[in-house]
Amino acid sequence: MEPVNGAVASARDEVGDRRESADRDAPGREAGEVARSTFLNRADRANLLRYMAMMRSAEERAITLYRQGKIPGSFYDGAGQEAISVGSSYALGPRDRMCILHRDLGAHFVRGVTPDRYLANYMGRAGGVTGGRDGNLHFGDRELGCVGMVSMLPDMAPVATGMALSFKLRGEPRVAMTYFGDGSTANGQWHEALNFAGVHLLPVVFVLENNGFAYSTPNELEFAVDPVERAATYGFPGELIDGNDVEAVFEASRIAAARAREGGGPTLIECRTMRMHGHGAHDDMRYVPPEMFEEWSARDPIDRYGERLVAEHGFSADEVERIRAEVKAYVDECAQTALASPMPDPATATDGVFADDLTPLGDGKAPWSYWAERPDVERSAA
Amino acid sequence: MSAATEVTYLEAISDGLRQEMRRDPSVLCIGEDIGAFGGAFKVTDGFIEEFGAGRVMDAPLAENAIIGAAVGAAAEGLRPVCEMQFADFISCGFDQLVNVAAKMHYRQGLAVPMVVRLPSGGGFSGGPFHSQNPEAWFLQSPGLKVVAPATAADAKGLLTAAIRDPNPVCYLEHKGLYRYVKGEVPAGEHEVALGEAxxxxxxxxxxxxxxxxxxxxxxxxxxxxxxxxxxxxxxxxxxxxxxxxxxxxxxxxxxxxxxxxxxxxxxxxxxxxxxxxxxxxxxxxxxxxxxxxxxxxxxxxxxxxxxxxxxxxxxxxxxxxxxx
CATH class of the missing domain: 3.40.50.920 (Rossmann fold)
Known part of the structure; x- marks a missing residue:
């Protein structure tokens, strides 16, 4: 046993070395400097803070509901990862399409889902986005241009690729975006999707949320080479960014989406972050070294952005506090709406297995000021 | 309806597919070797010349990408027809078919109009991986429609109906019938309703x-x-x-x-x-x-x-x- 363990340990050290060197070489990783987008106005910045805070508040409210026994099954959140879904989705236009995952509640809010529908979905209520057909974040509001995720990961990568294929075939300047985690990059479908998108140069933005752990499995047991380096082998750019910096995520997504729209093909954006809660509420995270929590707590994306708004963008501390408090009050109100929503009628359990008609996807809200300034942007008929 | 002509089961599949692609620009084919090569069984022979490489898309050897991309394209309003080179290879795209495509409408209210063509059946020493009849796999997956024509007329009529249906349809075409079965097939549009024996x-x-x-x-x-x-x-x-x-x-x-x-x-x-x-x-x-x-x-x-x-x-x- 001794030599075998020794060999494994030494192999892991080697992997660790390689990972470290990848970190050192990563653009924007160690710089300690923050990204600053010139494509955001004051209202946009308030929105970025608002949506991140809304995600945090809604998930905190959901945890309470879970502890009160109002949420069947388990509970999953994206605490600490709010900057990724908010910053990336904020760069998209109304006719762009998304496949949103379980750490990405912020993207649903940006697209126009309201917290009551999210909370109702978790509670299995009729007022949830799926009306009780599926739980937690397994939803996509088709009227807002989203296709809902499944548990098998990263199954939405091929689906987003297919949406991008339809844009390319029709010659439309539109983009599909999807998310996945570090664990997903070990799965064959990840390769199938990125390869397909690369071969056909499709307008799709792949957002990798590397939060350090796939359930309990650390990066060094998921891959030998940082996934962002694989992008080049599929024939498109990969960018490694600070996933706890909402403007860095926004900028990388904006640039990737613009390139895709112009026919430049896919981009892989790896957002480094840390999952601050367990994989699910049942996971006590004993596998995470405590110092890792300390390090990442100091980089909380919401606190950090609030401070930056004050330090660099002329927001007062009161204003930042007010935005967060308003969001919290709004989420509380939404929780009451969700709690008032009835459970689904059991008589409907076998309805809707098959479609009788086509159900076109609608457009998302696209709150980025850029889109409001472009009334010429074509909207979908649906 | 135009006069009937006698064609093989294989030609009837081609005719049905070609007719729907001519009628509806949202219909497209995705599969391995279906473009310039015309498909392993030549169902799409000549298609790329008529419809172009965009609508007769040679896919990489990646069945989950084919089925998954079809789901995405269908969600966006296209009507993809995927070709599995042999029905057996649906195992490599099974996850996208049974977990993503089949459950989409029930979970999300989102229709996924797509067809998966599955050359199935044995009798020609294809062995364990080129001879299977996997229909029972699909029947255990609520949300998939499954058809298996026996005649040339039904091969065309059921394919037409499958393409026009708003759901994922598994279309089992028996390889042993491709050239063995011949019959009268209506030359024009011909649709056979799903669910009728x-x-x-x-x-x-x-x-x-x-x-x-x-x-x-x-x-x-x-x-x-x-x-x-x-x-x-x-x-x-x-x-x-x-x-x-x-x-x-x-x-x-x-x-x-x-x-x-x-x-x-x-x-x-x-x-x-x-x-x-x-x-x-x-x-x-x-x-x-x-x-x-x-x-x-x-x-x-x-x-x-x-x-x-x-x-x-x-x-x-x-x-x-x-x-x-």
Whole structure:
């Protein structure tokens, strides 16, 4: 046993070395400097803070509901990862399409889902986005241009690729975006999707949320080479960014989406972050070294952005506090709406297995000021 | 409707596909080697010249990407027709088919209009990975429609209906029928509604309920035996035409369910259970099955023939039930 363990340990050290060197070489990783987008106005910045805070508040409210026994099954959140879904989705236009995952509640809010529908979905209520057909974040509001995720990961990568294929075939300047985690990059479908998108140069933005752990499995047991380096082998750019910096995520997504729209093909954006809660509420995270929590707590994306708004963008501390408090009050109100929503009628359990008609996807809200300034942007008929 | 012409089952599939692609610009094909090569069985021969590489898309060797991309394209309003080079390879795209495509409408209210073409069936020493009849896999996955034409006219008509349907449809085309079966096919648009069985031969003493290659075996056996045998061609396995099944069972009182697919939990089991539950009082004998046994399809001709139902097996099964 001794030599075998020794060999494994030494192999892991080697992997660790390689990972470290990848970190050192990563653009924007160690710089300690923050990204600053010139494509955001004051209202946009308030929105970025608002949506991140809304995600945090809604998930905190959901945890309470879970502890009160109002949420069947388990509970999953994206605490600490709010900057990724908010910053990336904020760069998209109304006719762009998304496949949103379980750490990405912020993207649903940006697209126009309201917290009551999210909370109702978790509670299995009729007022949830799926009306009780599926739980937690397994939803996509088709009227807002989203296709809902499944548990098998990263199954939405091929689906987003297919949406991008339809844009390319029709010659439309539109983009599909999807998310996945570090664990997903070990799965064959990840390769199938990125390869397909690369071969056909499709307008799709792949957002990798590397939060350090796939359930309990650390990066060094998921891959030998940082996934962002694989992008080049599929024939498109990969960018490694600070996933706890909402403007860095926004900028990388904006640039990737613009390139895709112009026919430049896919981009892989790896957002480094840390999952601050367990994989699910049942996971006590004993596998995470405590110092890792300390390090990442100091980089909380919401606190950090609030401070930056004050330090660099002329927001007062009161204003930042007010935005967060308003969001919290709004989420509380939404929780009451969700709690008032009835459970689904059991008589409907076998309805809707098959479609009788086509159900076109609608457009998302696209709150980025850029889109409001472009009334010429074509909207979908649906 | 234009005049009917005599074409092969294979040509009928091509005709149906070509016709729908001409009629509806949202129809496109995705698959391996379907472009310049025209597909392993030449169903899309000449398509790339007529419709271009965008609508006759050669995909990388990645079945989950093919099915998954089709789901995304369908969500965006296209009507993709995926070709599995052999039905067997759907195992490599199974996750996208049964977890993403099949459940989409129930979970999200989002229609996924797509077709997966599945060249299936054995009889030519294709071995364990090029001969399977995987229809039962799909029937355990609510949300998928499943069809299996036996005639040239139905090959065209069911493909047309499958393409126009707002759901994912598994279209099983039997490779043994591609060039063996010829028949009159309407030259113009021709649609056969999903979920409607076809009475292939009328009879009063015994119902052979079957589909795909089994229809031809049953018709040949009935002609050879010169007995009063009815042959019901199911055509659609989901939705299943339960009324037609029960009407035939009640009429003859004896039912043989036949298919080339393996036995356990197959279509035969489902039909037998239906007949037992709903037509028990009308039965004059046990419901029997003629199927492949529960083994992989072997390669060597004598082994393969021992496994796949043959004409003599069909005749024997009919004789036994008629004599019961």
């Amino acid at each position: 076809r009475l292939a031969r009328e009879g009063g003493e015994l119902s052979v309920i079957t589909y795909g290659s089994g229809v031809h075996l049953a018709l040949e056996a009935a002609a050879d035996l010169d007995e009063d045998i009815e042959v019901l061609d199911l055509r659609s396995l989901c939705p299943l035409d339960t009324e037609a099944i029960l009407a035939s069972a009640r009429k003859t009182g004896k039912v043989l369910v036949a298919h080339e697919a393996t036995q356990s939990c197959g279509v035969g089991a489902e039909v037998a259970a239906l007949v037992a539950a709903e037509a028990f009082e009308d039965l004059d004998g046990p419901v029997r099955r003629l199927t492949a046994p529960d083994v992989p399809i072997p390669f060597s001709p004598p082994l393969e023939q021992a496994v796949l139902p043959q004409l003599d097996d069909m005749k024997e099964a009919c004789r036994e039930l008629l004599a019961y």
